[in-house]
Amino acid sequence: MSTPPLPDAAAPPLVLDEQALDKLRQLDPSGRTGVLQRVLQTYEGSLARLMAQFAQARSQGDRLALRHVAHTLFSSSASIGALAFAQGCKAVEQHVRDGDPGDIEPKLDLMAQESQRVLVAVRAMLGKPSQPA
Numbered sequence: 001m002s003t004p005p006l007p008d009a010a011a012p013p014l015v016l017d018e019q020a021l022d023k024l025r026q027l028d029p030s031g032r033t034g035v036l037q038r039v040l041q042t043y044e045g046s047l048a049r050l051m052a053q054f055a056q057a058r059s060q061g062d063r064l065a066l067r068h069v070a071h072t073l074f075s076s077s078a079s080i081g082a083l084a085f086a087q088g089c090k091a092v093e094q095h096v097r098d099g100d101p102g103d104i105e106p107k108l109d110l111m112a113q114e115s116q117r118v119l120v121a122v123r124a125m126l127g128k129p130s131q132p133a
Helices: 018-026 035-060 063-079 083-097 105-125
Strands: none
Touching: 018 035, 018 063, 035 063, 035 105, 063 083, 063 105, 083 105
């Protein structure tokens, strides 16, 4: 079982960094064990679960829960090459950690929007339809 290439039309190059994906591919050069697919499947499930927690925390104004979700998604997103999303997560986490009194809503909006772009890209790589989360 070989690793499918990143579809050009389904996932713009800025959504998932090819170098990060190549690092994952190097863990399984032959593609026999399906490391990349398993990592992406795990990430897809985590993203869906954590973004549901994000939506709930956001609606309740629970900044600590928002910080937890952002922190959790930061490193896993960076590891699969979702660098813009990872940076958005980091910005939300930092905003809450610093007790920044400024408006966090634009950062939350960006995080939510970018999560959808990442989900579409991950699903495209997994050969799944990109239905909304």
